[in-house]
Amino acid sequence: MIDFKRPKTVIKVPEVLNASNILTFLRNVSVIFTFENKQLEDYALDLSKLKKINVLGMLLLYKIIEFGAERKCFHQPHIYFEKFMEDKWQEYDFIPLINAYVRQQDTSKNLQNLNVQMTDNFILAPQPLLRDSNFTNKYLKTKFLPKINEYYEGREKVISMISTCFSEILLNFWEHAVEDTKSIMIANGNRDHMEIACADTGNGIISTLKSNLKYSNIDDEKLIFKSTLKNITSKENTNHMGYGLWIIDQIVSAIEGRFHLYSEGVAYINDYGKSKTLKTGHWKGTIVYLALPLENAKSLSDIEIFKRKLSDNIKIDFI
């Protein structure tokens, strides 16, 4: 029997959408990146089967909805979802953003009203990482970081490790952020564990690196692996050192956490110190996901490679 009420094409989101089950999602939504300005009719995004989702899943769902709306991919698309999803949007403070799209308001205004929720767990509501954004800077410094310091008071290594990861992620996304492809960061955590996810739909890490002739002929899968090594940057001979992803990768390996990097059809996955690369569905832009167990948090000074690599010839008067 044909159901004439349902759209002809339904993009399905699987039951579980987290760091261990992201590949099906990437495969299913990759087609949306080819729909820019097409205003296709009879399309639906089906979230009704979702039963489990984490910060990474929440962020990617939001970004794909945002891309579809801002890039005029669809004409009057449908989104199917159940109470579970509605609750999750509420929990992660996405409702103002979703409503803004429905009403076609300026979403940046809604983002400015978001707060850090602190209960037993904390959630960093989705934050735009806009270049030269005083708002983002102020928000992080006056609201988020003081809350992190308060929440993890007395656990200096935890604070130091989280701050190092944030510094490098923020700088990377800030430097590559483009207004119309808003980089968004979201995080949550508790006493034992913290997850951070960042994503954009701009120029991905693969395209960015390939803009440097040195990397232009390297296979994408090899290149995403290379991006996690020291000194790999598209902007050589600048203050960019190409250390950010390398530092994060070393920290994650040392504490047996998780570090995932997805960009333009390839991924680098470091799960508990074991890393691999793979081909995935195309994501326009870059996705970074970090899961940090905090029980054995390590600061840079605990990790041998950072101590070994430094020359003793540099003379600095630390007092």
Add this chain to the structure above:
Amino acid sequence: MTIDLKKYGPLLSDKKIGDEIYQEIRINLDKEEIINIDFKHITSMATFCAKQIFGRLYIEMGPEKFFERIKLMNANEDLKIIIKMGIQNALDES
């Protein structure tokens, strides 16, 4: 004199702030012989900023003058590593 980085902190992670700190140190180097830079309220710093500020100063001033005139106060162990990385990278490229 002492430059307290508190007003830029607790995270030094963007280019604009890095530029401002570099300029503040540079201006004061013209007026004062020794500059103390206080990291007491700084939790972390991106390697980019370390190179942008201290890598640049180290190259411009040379190791001896940098050691004599720039004093880094209250930097935690991680900050010390990040600052060294920034200087090392600037030296490798110079």
